[in-house]
Amino acid sequence: MIKVIVNGAKGKMGQEVVKAIQKEADLALVGQTDLGDDLAKAIKSTQAEVVVDFTHPRSVMENVRTILENGAHGVIGTTGLTKENLEEIKKLCEKNKVSCLVAPNFAIGAVLMMQFAKEAIKYFPQAEIIEMHHESKADKPSGTALKTMEAMGKEVPIHSVRLPGLVAHQEVIFGGLGQTLTIRHDSLSRESFMPGVMLAIRKVKTLNGLVYGLEKIL
Incomplete structure (x- = not known):
């Protein structure tokens, strides 16, 4: 125990x-x-x-x-x-x-998102992060966004959104010739x-x- x-x-x-x-x-x-x-x-x-x-x-x-x-x-x-x-x-x-x-984020899906972003940056060197949280979150950018950028191994723009109705959400958007790739994770509840x-x-x-x-x- x-x-x-x-x-x-x-x-x-x-x-x-x-x-x-x-x-x-x-x-x-x-x-x-x-x-x-x-x-x-x-x-x-x-x-x-x-x-x-x-x-x-x-x-x-x-x-x-x-x-x-x-x-x-x-x-x-x-x-x-x-x-x-x-x-x-x-x-x-x-x-x-x-x-x-x-740990900046305890959701297993968020950890996987970071790992996928780490792989994707090898093939899509241009990327930006959009992190979205509830309006009472005190810090910006979020710890998850900073940890994601660290995993990616380079500085990328981070955009922070704080609005009622949100819990914890993040998109990593990669741009390439004639295509984009978006990796997204959503925590819909604190569970x-x-x-x-x-x-x-x-x-x-x-x-x-x-x-x-x-x-x-x-």
């Missing part, structure tokens, strides 16, 4: 993660924390092994420091982390002998992320330090 705390439990993603964990026989939800709660105290009092964080780009690094410095492993779905942030997380993992999985989050919770303790991207554990 893996003891898990969900940080950001009052948010839409946090609520979905709470429900998903409660359905899993091998996972124990030992805490639900949010803004204003003492995360360090919660980790110590529950002896949580894993903390899942879906909070806000402004607070995510403080949360990660608290998680790792208190001996828990991290599953981080909050986006907006910089390369400097990732380097700090790597050092924190080494110092505290814990591991941390950071689409749950299999990836559950997999990350189960795998994170076996990882070595920082792992960036869900594709690394598939």
